[in-house]
Amino acid sequence: MIRTEEMLLNVGPQHPSTHGVFRLVVKIDGEIITEATPVIGYLHRGTEKLAEDLQYTQIIPYTDRMDYLSAMTNNYVICHAVETMMGIQIPERADFLRVMAMELGRIASHLVAWGTYILDLGATSPFIYAFRDREMIINMLNELSGARLTFNYMRVGGVKWDAPEGWVDGVREFVPYLREQLKGYHNLVSGNEIFLDRVKGVGVYSKEEAINYSLSGPNLRSTGVKWDLRKDEPYSIYDRFDFNVITREEGDCLARYHVRLEEIEESLKILEQACEQFPAEGEIMAKVPKIIKAPKGEAFVRIESPRGEIGCYISSDGKKEPYRLKFRRPSFYNLQILPKLLVGENIANLIAILGAVDIVLGEVDG
Amino acid sequence: MSGEKDLDQLKKEAVAKAKAEAIAKRQAKAAGEGAPKQEDKPAEQALSQDTHPVEPAQTAGTPAEDGADLAKKKAAAAAKAKAAALAKKKREGIEEEEAPAPVETTPASAQPSEDGDDLAKKKAAAVAKAKAAAAAKRKAMELAGESTPAEETPAAQTSDEADDLAKKKAAAVAKAKAAAAAKRKAMELAGESTPAEETPAVDASDDGDDLAKKKAAAVAKAKAAAAAKAKAAATAKAKAAGTGDADTAAGGDDEKAKAKAAAVAKAKAAAAAKAKAAGAAKGGDVSPADTAEKPSANQPFLDKYRKVIEENLGADVLEDSYINKLSKDVPTLVAKKDTYFKVAQFLKYNELLGFDYLSELHGTDFVTHMEVYVHLFSYKNRQSVALKVKIDRDEPTIESLQPIWAGANWPECEAYDLLGIKFTGHPNLHRIMLGEDWVGHPLRKDYEPYDVEV
């Protein structure tokens, strides 16, 4: 009998396909993974500790750096938490601006997820196409907030800047453009046999497992759980828009791929309606005290980020800084199922499965 | 609540006996209460009240009215109970303040404290004694809390006050959430009322009895009990103050005094208009308060959760439960440390609850204690619940939820890493963020960076 040994292979933190400083120690037999141990923390910046000495408004820039691919939702979740505690009503125009910014961010994030996923699978062109289209979104958000990645756009009670002249028209024009591009995306990748071969039936988990492992977002919806906080626990003005919650039943990488791509279309629907309903004028900030002090007590809110449900817990002792701030970071939770999925797969599938989870390390490590 | 109900029954059957026993127990408990570990929530509440007089008092100020409403509205009462729980929590928050208060009160409040423990039962007994019928029982329970210490006359007063206070507190808590404001007011009131309490208390007690009956009739439910507990605690304090040196005691324990004062104030009002009148006034006052409380659409869910849990796990597994108005009205359950795992397990596997999704788990260092906050969600019922547990800060150990929800794995590691909470039964508890060589737990409030350059 030929004796074979298992080899310990270290994937990351400096590895092209871990999407950041994520480390995975895998035990392989040939190319088959027999055990996988994720190691995180390389990007831990202690946001929650820092926040204890910061006023609420000062925390917002820190949230930009968590999920840096959709910073708008992070901005929103902390503002939403404070507003919920203080019972602040947001002006309608500000709500629209927020929703549009968040949906643009969601599209941008899904585009990156799509592009990098295909790149992980070895095709280079879709990545560039995705970034080309994302660039347009970044430009729009840049016009809105003055920054391309770390927007720091929202404030407790509203938004920092009003939309510049013609901005909404820009969004309106962008919607049909991206719809057209999405068709191209599908033509390019979705039917490709090699692609299907690599993602179909790979990394399958059931509905029950997904729930048990606290997955959320596209990772959860790919198993058929029809749950989207925008629809089911509406916050902001999401109840005014007509859009669908995309689900797939298979629970494999292909299902996650499709959920993301089709969610872009739903976001476009929201954007379209938001452009229609956008109030011509109005305040962009509610009347809030100069120094924001959340009332004594605690609150936990959760909203739908591109990666799943992002939550914010604030425990306040009535001061201007939070007593304890905690973010429920979807990538952190979504990543937990990884060791289970990887056992028995080969290294090529490792990449496919990890890419389909769509993590952002800034978020995983907090 | 169920415990209280039982108490009521017991009270009905052998109120006098119960009273005697209750008193004895209460005394004993009072002795023990110094350390707030009463089995029943009421007891805890009582303790908390003793310890956290201020909060109750604050709540009580407004709550007195609420209490009346509570009595009327059973559901409201449930809400109140929650509110009471909140009040308790607040009290706990105030614990520091409370701590001193209890000491003072202990002598005088020894009885009250006992009441707190057995308040429900004892109170019921006391009430029974007071001849307050079944209706009176609940009140009696509250009263008992009050009465046990001061017993009949003072007890009656206190009990009324206590009830009111509790209700008020609960109502106040639920409504305003601005418990702080209420507290402050209550504290002020307490300062004033404490002295007045005694005398009015007597009247109030009478009124209280009547009220108790009325309320009891209406409230008679568990809600009252919960509220009663809170109230009882407050009353106990008040009593302590009253029995001992109402003024001094009150002065000694601002919080208590406040709570008491709030109660007293109510009592005073009652006294002024005579007990019944006062009761009526309270009722009138309360009703708005109750209505204010009611709006929470999640109240029925909280009631349901509590009911299911109590029916299956016993009445004493939950330390507290309330609607967190600050957090989108999420029903919040506070488990005891030793029942936390059981409750969590139950929340997931019970068919009626079915919280199959762990949305969030983290810990917080509240200096006096550590707290683990778990946000659960049920995809079947589309409902949320928050589960909390308080654990000792110096020896932060708690069962791991990982065996129940696989998703608790990393969050618990994170809590361990940043706060030093040890989760027993966790398959791989390691320092997930900072690495095993990191010294200290950064999110603890007493954290000192080991490396000055970091």
Added chain:
Amino acid sequence: MIEELLQSSPGLMNFGIFFLLAVVLLLVVLGFVTYAILAERKVLGYMQARHGPNQLGGKWGLLQTVADVLKLLIKEDVIPKAADRPLFIIAPIIAFTPAFMVLATIPFTDKFQFADIGVGLLYYIAVSGMTIFGMVLGGWASNNKYALLGGMRAGAQMISYEIPLVMSVLGVILLTGSLNLTDIVVQQEHGWFILYQPIAFIVFFIASIAELNRTPFDLPESENELVAGYFVEYSGFRWAFFMLTEYVYMFAMSSLITVIFLGGWLPPLDILGFIPGAVWFALKFCVVVFVYMWLRATLPRFRIDRLMEFAWKVLFPVALANIFLTALIKTLFF
């Protein structure tokens, strides 16, 4: 002159002349590689809605690759401590030498050919197989897990695809009855073998991509899984030789496909015969190279298990069937 030289008795004189001619070819090949890389980057660029290199050497970036090579030349040479030093050093040489050797037999036109040996095709296949050693050795010598996996993959993949590659050519050999590449071209005067042997062409083309380690069969060096596969530890000029190997093979393989299936230097129609054969060869050659680049811009990467199964379960039986189909048809109809 070449004829005379070939007919004279071999000696040092001949060696010297051949050597000089080979150096010329080498320079041509290096030039091709330089601009093939540039072309690839440009093609990929325009396919991906961008420009590719456009700074050095004018707006076409003509000197970009030259600058890259110079940069590689002055890059520090790093041999990891854990590596097997002698093997590490000779691995790129073993990989490169056969790549250059195969060029000796390729007939670029009817006049321009170096070694016109009778078993040219067999020679090509045999010598090109040597490169696998270089890759496996490089992976092994690096003493790196990724490199080892990459080397193993390279070995397994290239030997697996070698079989359909050589089998598909058998159909052509059946038609020509010769292994001499010049003969093969000459016999295509009345129709390219791509028309007579379409199945063989498809199998050969797919297998050739795998042999070249190009997308979608670039598993040995798949940067997303194995970082860079067998040459992950190589840097500077040593790494450059692995890359050079790949591009020289692309040159050789494109030439071979042109020769075997596309009629070499022959014009597509007799009327177009006034255009020199070299031009036709270059055109066909460029089309093949372009298709390789095109595929690279379009397709994702195969998964290793699918790749191996594809070779053994699809290509190999198809190639085998093609041989007997050809033999049967030839027996029955000709």
Added chain:
Amino acid sequence: MELLNLYQNNYLIVFVFLCLGVLLPLVALFLGKFLRPHKPSVEKYTTYESGIDPFHDSRVQFNVRYYIFALMFVIFDVETVFLYPWAVAYDKLGVFALIEMLIFVIMLLIGLIYAWKKKVLRWT
């Protein structure tokens, strides 16, 4: 004689290519020595392991899957080598050789099917 010369010259060319193929890397690497810097440091000479100090030797007894593919290759490559002369001389050999070769290939095909059924052809 001329044929022999031709033959020898052709292989002389192959030899020239061999020499050149070896010389080019040697010369390039040798000349590069004068151009490139040499500033060693410990980190630089560490094996790449995704940014972590390498652990666990990479030279281990590896999965036999690779080995089995190599064996398969030997079998079928030899088969192919047998096919080559047959193909070249097919015109002269005729149908009889075709049937003979068919039998030979079918026997090997049975081997392939056997391996297939034994799941040897699966990478995982």
